[in-house]
Amino acid sequence: MTNLVNKTNVDSEMILSLSNEPAIRDKAIEEAVIRIVEDTGAKVIIENLKKPSTDNSNFALIVLCPDTNVEDRAVLNSIALRYYNNQHIVLYKPTNREINTVYRYIEGKDYFSAEQTTVSYSLFGLKLEDNGINYILECHDKLPERIAASLVDFLEKDTKAIDKPFFEKLIKSAKKTIRNGDESEVNLAEAAKCYVITQQSTLAGKPFSLDYYMYSCHVYDGDASTGGEDWFFIQQYGILNGAPGYDKHWAGTRINVNGESWYVGQGDVALNYVDYYKMTNYINSQNNVDTKEIVLIYAEPQAINGVTSYTISESESISGTIGFEGGKDGGAATLKGNGFLSIGAGFESSYSFEVADCTCEGRSLEGEHPATAAWKYTFKRAQQNRSIGKWQHLHDPAKLATSVFSPLNTWIWKFPTDKRDVYKQFESVFEIGIMNTISRYSGSQSPKDIPGDSSGSEKFTITLKMPPLLCVNKRDFLFSNECSSQTLEIACQGSWSLQVEDANDTWVSVSETEGKGQSTKVYITVDKLEGASERSAILQVTRIKDKEDPTEDELIQIKVFQSTGKID
Incomplete structure (x- = not known):
């Protein structure tokens, strides 16, 4: 292992604490740690989690589950101490049961609705913030470079979050306190704990990051253990970068696009820009159980056309006795469990984002999956300059097609509580379309739009955070x-x-x-x-x-x- 130091010699802003020396055969964690050292200048230490620690330094802890017994009480105490101290906790190659064991010990309930012994995660991370935000790392990747990238991004979450405008909307103080027993209607967007799950990757050479901000609540009905309904308020915030690979230049006689030669004559070509982004979210039940009991309550935006900015102002009220996880005003952090009740609740938030030269089609409730929440953002393509003497030139495609686009999709799902064991997660599919536009015959013909052959999609599995019962x-x-x-x-x-x-x-x-x-x-x-x-x-x-x-x-x-x- 590279760059190991003793605690007494630590002289770095980031300290990476490992539960034990990783086996040399495990290239994924080796590469992840080496990359963190190279990218952040972090120091690495090996720590015995069974020994009590009074060190409150801001260490990031990586627990190598294949070689660490996370069911040991001393190990759990060490993990809990760091969690309540707002430190990063990352489990490497945990089983679902090990995730539940750790989460139950620090939060008082399971992370999953049912225990399994399979290893489905490469990384599972937790980072509790004082403001009620709880960052979650769910990484299913097997490639060492993807595991390393996910881990580095998660450990740098504190510094990167402030660059996201949407994040500012989530850290405001609650207007209505719940800590002092005020049972009046609360705004869940301000009072409830928010879980943030980030997925990032690259498609068609365009890097992207998707943040899923998830709030949930339970509506009580009767005293049966499976009664009532679970509600989920989800906001999908994207940072989609269309700049890499975009190329607009003056071309000569012919140009190669997608391996095929095209005649230009003389004129502009605009290559490898984003034609559209499509985001589709649906709950895929376990064991092929029918998903007809899932209801899509709300989905925005519905349609965007001909405006330069769009504001989502979400407002939904729920009556009855409501249960939810308390956020920043949830009481002493070290006390396990933080379920709070309210007589009535609502969800209100507002956010604006730029949509110049962009149209949006709300495609919710379409397709084979009931209650699908889906959107397609399509950008203005490069077009011929029709001015006299300019026909060989192209107007630029939409600025957002070749730069950073930050949309917000928001929706609400609900389903009966007795379906928790089958509606455990949702699938989120991100799709990108690439376009190339070339002048034809020195401008004497209309430009040719040629879809890129590098278009594609990627699917992520997001665990639904069940509200407390x-x-x-x-x-x-x-x-x-x-x-x-x-x-x-x-x-x-x-x-x-x-x-x-x-x-x-x-x-x-x-x-x-x-x-x-x-x-x-x-x-x-x-x-x-x-x-x-x-x-x-x-x-x-x-x-x-x-x-x-x-x-x-x-x-x-x-x-x-x-x-x-x-x-x-």
């Missing part, structure tokens, strides 16, 4: 030194149990230890504090799947703190 109205309770009570409200799709984590904390008690359904009030009572030292306890609320399957699949921890004096 267990929610509370508060995660932090502060009491004075007097004997008193406060109200905790619990909503659960199914049954729940409640207990004090440490049986020795007999000074705190609860009025109910079990229940079910979407609204139960529990009274938390503390005894009078006679001593001179403050004290605290942890309450644990657990969702129980059902009577036939008593699996505890969601956990929320609640902190109870009692002061030595009065509270204002």
